[in-house]
Amino acid sequence: MITLEGLTKTYGGTRAVDSLDLTVAPGRVTGFLGPNGAGKSTTMRMILGLDAPTAGVALVDGRPYADWPAPLSKVGALLDAKALHPRRTARNHLIAMAHSNGIPVSRVDAVLSTVGLDPVTRKRAGQFSLGMGQRLGIAGALLGDPEVLMFDEPVNGLDPDGVRWVRELMRSLAAEGRTVFVSSHLMSEMQLTADQLVVIGRGRLIADAPVAEVIAGSSRSTVAVRVPDRRHHAVLRERLTAEAERVDSVDDRLIVTGVPVERVGDLAHELGVRLHELHTDQASLEEAYMELTADSVEYGVAS
Numbered sequence: 586m587i588t589l590e591g592l593t594k595t596y597g598g599t600r601a602v603d604s605l606d607l608t609v610a611p612g613r614v615t616g617f618l619g620p621n622g623a624g625k626s627t628t629m630r631m632i633l634g635l636d637a638p639t640a641g642v643a644l645v646d647g648r649p650y651a652d653w654p655a656p657l658s659k660v661g662a663l664l665d666a667k668a669l670h671p672r673r674t675a676r677n678h679l680i681a682m683a684h685s686n687g688i689p690v691s692r693v694d695a696v697l698s699t700v701g702l703d704p705v706t707r708k709r710a711g712q713f714s715l716g717m718g719q720r721l722g723i724a725g726a727l728l729g730d731p732e733v734l735m736f737d738e739p740v741n742g743l744d745p746d747g748v749r750w751v752r753e754l755m756r757s758l759a760a761e762g763r764t765v766f767v768s769s770h771l772m773s774e775m776q777l778t779a780d781q782l783v784v785i786g787r788g789r790l791i792a793d794a795p796v797a798e799v800i801a802g803s804s805r806s807t808v809a810v811r812v813p814d815r816r817h818h819a820v821l822r823e824r825l826t827a828e829a830e831r832v833d834s835v836d837d838r839l840i841v842t843g844v845p846v847e848r849v850g851d852l853a854h855e856l857g858v859r860l861h862e863l864h865t866d867q868a869s870l871e872e873a874y875m876e877l878t879a880d881s882v883e884y885g886v887a888s
C-alpha cells in the first residue's frame with residue numbers, strides 16, 4: 586500500500602505537487618492520470634525517495650521507501666526507461682541491480698524471460714529500441730518480486746502486442762494482491778487496464794474513484810429512451826425535465842442527462858408510458874477525463 590499525506594513539492598515558484606492525500610490500495614490497478622506537468626512523475630519520485638518533499642510524507646506500507654532494508658523487494662519501479670548504462674548488456678544491468686539488493690541471479694533470468702527479452706540478453710542496452718528499453722525497465726521493476734509496483738508511462742514506445750502484454754501483466758500483478766500504480770496518457774488503455782483512477786491537475790487531487798464511477802460521472806453519459814407515442818413522449822419529457830440536468834428530443838427519442846437509467850424506467854412505468862427502447866450511452870474515459878481536467882490543462886492549444 587502507498588500512502589501520501591499532505592505531500593507537497595515546490596520548485597522555485599512552482600507547486601509541482603500540492604497537499605496530496607491519497608491511499609493506493611493493494612489488489613487492484615490504480616491509474617494515475619493528469620495533463621502534462623500535473624505532477625505525476627514528481628509524486629512517483631517522492632514515493633521512491635528520489636526527490637525530498639517540501640512538506641508531507643510518502644509512505645510504502647507505513648514507512649518511507651528509504652527505510653526499507655531491501656527496497657527493491659518492497660517496491661519495483663519503472664520511471665525512466667532511458668536511464669540505462671548504454672554499454673551494459675540487459676543481463677549485466679539486472680545482475681548489478683540484483684547484487685545491490687541481495688537478490689539471487691536466478692531471478693535475473695526469470696524476469697528476462699517474463700518480459701520476452703531472452704533472445705537479446707547479451708545485447709548492449711545502448712542498442713535497444715525504445716520498446717526493448719521499456720521491457721528491460723519492467724524487468725528491473727519485477728526483479729525483487731515486490732508487493733508494490735509503480736510504472737511511469739509503461740506502454741510508451743511499445744507495439745500493439747507489447748501494449749496488450751503490459752495490460753495483462755498489470756492485471757495479473759494486481760490479481761496476485763500487489764499494489765500497482767501506473768501513470769499513462771492513453772485513456773483507452775487505462776479504461777481497459779485500471780480498476781481505480783487517481784486524477785491530478787496542477788499538483789492537486791481532482792478525482793480518486795473507480796473507473797466506472799469516473800465515467801458515469803461524466804455529463805456525456807446519457808440515457809436514451811424511445812417513446813413512439815407523441816402524447817406519451819411529451820408526458821415523460823415533462824416529468825424528466827423536473828429532475829434531469831438536461832432532456833433533448835431527437836425524433837421519437839428522449840436523450841436524458843443526469844438521471845440513472847433505472848429511474849427513467851421506473852418513471853415511465855409510473856406514468857404508464859409505453860417504451861420501445863431504454864439504454865445508457867456511456868461516455869468514454871477520454872471524454873470523462875477531458876471534462877475533469879478542462880481547468881487544469883497548462884499546455885493546451887486553443888480549439
Ligand SMILES: Nc1ncnc2c1ncn2[C@@H]1O[C@H](COP(=O)(O)OP(=O)(O)OP(=O)(O)O)[C@@H](O)[C@H]1O
Pocket residue numbers: 596599600601619620621622623624625626627628
Ligand atoms: N527538477 C525540476 N526542477 C524544476 N521544476 C521541475 C522539476 N521537475 C518537475 N518540475 C516541474 O514540476 C511540474 C510537474 O512536473 P512532472 O514532471 O511531475 O509532471 P507530470 O505530470 O509527470 O508531467 P508529464 O505528463 O508531462 O510527464 C512541472 O511544472 C515541471 O516543470
